[in-house]
Amino acid sequence: MADGTTGDAGETSAPDRAREPGVLRALFEDVGSGVFATDAAGRLIAVNPRAEQITARRAGGMLGRDLHDLLHRTAEGGPYPRERCRTLRTLADGRPREGGDEYLLRGDGTTVPIIWSASRLRLPGEPPGLVFTFHDFSVRRAAERQTEAHLAVLETLTRRLTLVTEVSSVLISDLDVSRMLRETGRLLVPELADWTAVDVCTDPAGEGRRAAVHSRDHPEAAELEGPLPPLPRETASAPARVLRGAGPVRLTADDIARTPGSPLAAAHRELFERLGGHSAVAVPLRSRQQVFGMLTAARTGRARPYTEDEAAVLADIGRRAGLAMDNARLFDQQRHVAETMQRQLLTPLPQTDHLRMAARYRPAQVAAEIGGDWYDAFLLADGTTTMVIGDVVGHDLQAAAHMAEVRNMLRALAWDRQEPPSLIMRRLDEAMTNTSDAPMATVVFARIEGDEGGPWRLHWVNAGHPPPLLVTRDGGVRWLDDGHGPLLGMSSTLHLGMHWPDAHEGLPPESTVLFYTDGLVESRDRPIDTGMELLGRHAAALARRDLEDFCDELLERIDPRGDDVALLALRLPPRGAGAAGDSTPPPSRGRHAHNPADPSRSAPGAEALGADETFTEAPHGRKRPPPP
Known part of the structure; x- marks a missing residue:
């Protein structure tokens, strides 16, 4: 019916049943939350069974006692200041409040964390009291603490893994x-x-x-x-x-x-x-x-x-x-073995009369490998001094083997016939193609021609190698770009019919000629043009240095990385030094002398000429007699 009552006699409407004392009593006793009721002074006047379970106390021992003084505690179980109690504030001003960071003292002396709410309780014929509803939060608090502990462990583990x-x-x-x-x-x-x-x-x-x-x-x-x-x-x-x-x-x-x-x-x-x-x-x-x-x-x-x-x-x-x-x-250990093998493949330099030569070899810093870079210098049958710088493709033991093969071919061809460098280079290209499995290589082969005392002339040919650098005593620099031809192993293989032109250059007294491999001027972070400009600038600044210091300081300033580097430098004597009637002794190699080759090796031709590793006492130029 519209008024909310039923038509059957004796039946009571739902709103009316809610007011029945039995229903209210059942609600108070069976609700899943703890419930306290106090009078206007904060004394307990009602305690439901769930409140007894949570606090581990019997209602009879709590009724008439002050709710705050009896139960409200800190987490450690100490007294909680009345002036900070929010429940007492609700009792005073009637405003509802709730919270989740409070503790009650249990009958066994322990504390229990709770979440709670407090509101005014209307009491017939007397000032309003307080109804305090709460839940046991210990299980959930333990779960939170366990979660926090797990997170702390994970954080620690993450930091340690990092x-x-x-x-x-x-x-x-x-x-x-x-x-x-x-x-x-x-x-x-x-x-x-x-x-x-x-x-x-x-x-x-x-x-x-x-x-x-x-x-x-x-x-x-x-x-x-x-x-x-x-x-x-x-x-x-x-x-x-x-x-x-x-x-x-x-x-x-x-x-x-x-x-x-x-x-x-x-x-x-x-x-x-x-x-x-x-x-x-x-x-x-x-x-x-x-x-x-x-x-x-x-x-x-x-x-x-x-x-x-x-x-x-x-x-x-x-x-x-x-x-x-x-x-x-x-x-x-591997690097030491590799360097030892590489130095066994290099040879000491013949120090001929007043000419002075120096060499350096620096292996790649990124791998314990030997490679195809090499330098060489030896005397020909007519007494002419030769200089060679070369680089066979590759950076491994096979490249080193090919390098030794190409070097020995060049020595044999240069010694066998007194021909211009261009013809020797053509024969070397044919020999590589037909008698060797060596890949392509770059080489500069040069003769230092002239009588003792000068004038001196460089006669060379270049097979695809970076050009030599001429440095005069006063710091002038010039790239010797002439004499360029194809790489070795390319012309004969492809039947291109290409050739290598001879080049000539007069060498001023006390000037320096520098031969080098591309590792000195080229790297991943520096293009070759920049590297060559840097080389020219530093070489000019070092023009008056002792030849050994010249090589050391050049490497120190440029600091090449990522590839093998070989250097071969020639220093010309002053004009007239070593000529007939000149009593000037050949220059000493000095305390800075450095030999990249293994010390057990001797300069090419030393045994045939009956000389030591150096040739400072041997005659030079066209006046040198052929070896016995």
């Missing part, structure tokens, strides 16, 4: 062991340590050195770097155990304070005396077969001691560092 990634990046990107170890120790501070120290073994006998010390609070920590006492035979101390492969070893304050039993342990303890520390982890830097040293990470002040998980992370970093050190060692 740290390990950064350390790994350093270890795989640098072959300089000292720099690599310094950067590794620096990255660990302050994420995993307040200071770090890296000790390395320098020889199998146990001699070592402290390679790196880094501290957050002590900038002068690097003063502790330097030689270390030898590894003792006993293995009781932590440093000795770690350097013999044990670890990780966690050190407590008691371990650190223990009297050292060896000079090595005393040197290790000095770190803690100077930098502080109550907890530390020492891990070996080891590869699969060798221990290269030890990493120590320490904490100072109020930092917590190291956990097993943190020790495991440091052990993993130590293992990665050891593998990187092993790789660097193997790379150095």
Whole structure:
């Protein structure tokens, strides 16, 4: 019906039933929330069963008691100030309030977190009181704390993974062991340590050195770097155990304070005396077969001691560092073998009369390989001095083998017949095509012609190689661009019928002629035109330097990277030096003399001429007699 009542006698409408005492009592007793009711003074006048369960108290012990004084507490269980109680404010002003950061004191003395709401309670015939409804929030609070703990663990794990990634990046990107170890120790501070120290073994006998010390609070920590006492035979101390492969070893304050039993342990303890520390982890830097040293990470002040998980992370970093050190060692060994092989393929220079020659060879810095760059100089049967610079395609052992093959062909052809360089180059191109599997190569082949005392003349041919550079004594520079022809191995193979023109150039007294390979002037970040302009400028500035210094300083200033570099330089004597009647002794090579070739090798033709590695006493030019 429209008035909300039913037509059946004895039935009560829903609004009327809501007012029945039984319904209200059931609602109060069966609701899933705890409910307190107070009078105007804040004394409890009603407590439902759920409130009894949450507070672990019986209603009879709570009725008539002050709600705030009896139950409201801080999280630690201490009294909660009445002036800060928001529930009492609702009792005073009647405004509803709610919250989620409150605690009630349970009957067993513990506290329970709750979410709550408070509102005015109208009481018949007396001032209004308070109804306080609340839920047990402990389960949800525990879940939140667990979530926070999990997030903290994930954050810590993420930071450590990031740290390990950064350390790994350093270890795989640098072959300089000292720099690599310094950067590794620096990255660990302050994420995993307040200071770090890296000790390395320098020889199998146990001699070592402290390679790196880094501290957050002590900038002068690097003063502790330097030689270390030898590894003792006993293995009781932590440093000795770690350097013999044990670890990780966690050190407590008691371990650190223990009297050292060896000079090595005393040197290790000095770190803690100077930098502080109550907890530390020492891990070996080891590869699969060798221990290269030890990493120590320490904490100072109020930092917590190291956990097993943190020790495991440091052990993993130590293992990665050891593998990187092993790789660097193997790379150095391979580079040494490669350079030794390359230098066996190079030859010492004949120092003829007052002419002075110098050479340099620098292998590529990005790989432990040998390549096809070479220089050469030797005497012909007529006494003429020759100079050669060349580059066979490739940067590997095969390129080096082809280089030796082409070099020896050129020597044989130049010695066999006294022909102009152009004809020798044509014969070399045919020989490469028909008797060798060597690929293309670039070569400059030159003769230094003239009597003793001068004048001197350069007679050359260029097979696709960068042009020689003439540097006068007063710093003038000029590229010798003439004599250019095709690369070796191309004309005969393709039947192009191309040729190599002869070129001639007078050489002023005390001038320098520089032959070089393209690694000196070309790189990935520098085009060849820029490199040649740079070479000309530096060569002009160094024109008056001693020839050995000239070569060294030129390489230092240009600093070529990424490819092999070979240099061959000729310095002409003053006018008349060495001529008949001149008593000026041939110039000494000086203390800066440098021979890129293996020292066991002698200059080409030395044995045939019965001379030493140098030819300073041998006659020169057309007056030189043929060898026996």
